[in-house]
Amino acid sequence: MRNDKSTDNRRILVIDDNESIHEDFRKILEAPKDSGSLDQARAALFGETPSLPSRVHYELAFASQGREGCGMVHSAYGEGRPYAMAFVDMRMPPGWDGLETIENLWYVDPGLEIVICTAYSDHPWEDVSRRVWDTDKLLILMKPFNSIEVVQLAHSLTKKWNLACSVKRQIESLESSVRQRTAEWREANDRLQERIVNRMTETEKELPQDNAAAAFRQKEEFLAIMSYEILTPMNELVSTVSLLFDGLLDPVQRAHATTIQRCAQDLLALHNDLHEFMAGPRQEIRAGGRQ
DSSP states (O other), rough: OOOOGGGGOOHHHHHHHOOHHHHHHHHHOOOTTTTTHHHHHHHHOOOOOOOOOOOOOEEEEEEESSHHHHHHHHHHHTOOOOOEEEEEEEEESSSOOHHHHHHHHHHHHHTOOOEEOOOOTTTTTHHHHHHHHHHTTTTESSOOOOOOHHHHHHHHHHHHHHHHHHHHHHHHHHHHHHHHHHHHHHHHHHHHHHHHHHHHHHHHHSOTTTTTHHHHHHHHHHHHHHHHHHHHHOOOOOOHHHHHHHHHOOOOHHHHHHHHHHHHHHHHHHHHHHHHHHHHHHHHHHHHHHH
């Protein structure tokens, strides 16, 4: 899967009523502005080559209360520049607590990855699980936390958010392609039916009336060719729909995939009807040959 690193979303929102916590997140996640000059000076003085990779650049934003943070998420989502993740404190008096904040954040942006920062005494895990259900977009960071945990969470969850968006775009592109191909196949099928009827009519006119067996053989050969032309794209359509169902589909996408699957089944039924239609004349000709 192709992933353009230059367009990755690394926007992180920190919601905490303690200004010193904001500063801690800045120190942990924002690369020092003079890190490059320090590395150059070290190399010049000691002949050392910097061994650590460059720090990942995160775009940080801060809110002191849950309601304020929810407004920032709403604005960012509406502007098409959503946050990839948020660190949310559990206790932020006098406003919303962490759980209420999370519920409102996911109402605005269901795709937001969230880390809730909590102490053992804040809320029992059973209460957290009951309020937000079992979601794969929520992680717990116990206080006091260390900088390595914060860096790992920021790296993993922003990467997870970007991968999820990439998968969603590919699924949407695949759905659009399948819809287009389905429309093309329906149109081709309509033309095919018309060609079959016209060819069968022309064949009946060209051959003598007493040569029904020869005429029918020609019809069967033509039908076999047309059957192949139908089944080839049909099999491709069925396999493509199966790939869609194997992916992560939301309810709307699953409904579209179900529609495509039903269209494929209709085309297969049409193919079977054509063969049943030809089965009757075939039996009549065989019966006539035995008389």
